[in-house]
Amino acid sequence: MAVRLVRGRAHRKDERADSELMSALCSGDEEAFSEIIRRFQGPVYSLLIRMLGNEDEAEELLQVTFCRVHRYRDHYDPSRPLVTWIFTIASNLAKKEWRRRSRWIQVPIDNVTLTSSIQTAPHYEAGRRELKASLEEAIAMLPPHYREPFLLREDQQLTYEEIAEVLNVRIGTVKSRINRARAMLRTALSDAWERWR
Amino acid sequence: MNCEKALKLIDLVLDGEVSESEEHMLHFHIAGCSSCRRALEMGRDFSAVMRQISRPEPPADLEKRVRERLARMKPARRRIPGLPLWSRIAVVIPFAAALLLIIGLGSGGTGTDDSVPEAAVQPDKSVATETSAKRAISTPPMASYVRPASLVAF
The missing domain is CATH 1.10.1740.10 (RNA polymerase sigma factor, region 2, helix turn helix motif)
Structure with a gap:
């Protein structure tokens, strides 16, 4: 009882x-x-x-x-x-x-060949899965100081102010790091995104 | 608006931090710039795909492991609420200073003042001694260690 x-x-x-x-x-x-x-x-x-x-x-x-x-x-x-x-x-x-x-020394993302960039997406679902995998892989390749604010924003949905508080940096720094992370992802995932569309 | 400014605004749009006028300006730019339009579409798609990525599951017995770990740790020192570290130090300093002063007076400043008279260092044997009840050690009364005021002044 x-x-x-x-x-x-x-x-x-x-x-x-x-x-x-x-x-x-x-x-x-x-x-x-x-x-x-x-x-x-x-x-x-x-x-x-x-x-x-x-x-x-x-x-x-x-x-x-x-x-x-x-x-x-x-x-x-x-x-x-x-x-x-x-x-x-x-x-x-x-x-x-x-x-x-x-582990601060990272391989530059531009030099990384993503395994999912191989042009073998046979249909849409595979393309969808491919973009997910490519995105995860590309995020893992981002330098930590770009990756962390990007994840806090995109994955945890924290505001710029909250991210600045967590990382103990200025809001301007948070914005520029997130912008840089997105720019790197756009460059790295350009091909995978075209196939996914 | 140039592409550099447009890319900054695209990030603000993606984060929902853009003003209405800025968004209007961005859409005007995007209408004639395929590169920036592509960047905005990519950013939106990446955010959508991020939301679909399943989060890794934490270990099921996490709480049990945390509590076991806490049990092995020494308890943390509790913080006095409302008193920051500097103010706690400020409280302790006068007490420490007073304690040092008392110890200094008790020892009679031996070794620092050459003019200390013999009578101040060597207690008068004729004065009745006080006996410690616990250790049975005979000690002279405190008054016999005090220097005459006139000697201290001059």
């Missing part, structure tokens, strides 16, 4: 706002922490896996991100959106990982 009650509570959707969850966590409500993980694990994992290109590293840093959210919960400023605070933690961890493994 008791088990059923507990299960029923666990599946109930938590309607609290992000900032309410954080203040509840600061007051010792561990269920609030569970809800924070449920809400943000998908977006943060998506960013980390695309930034690091490796599932194991992304999973490791995903755990560390939420450990830091829990440990440094008192440092959270309730006037700021929780999503930008959590993305800032994840982004800083990813940068630290790049520095550690010296």
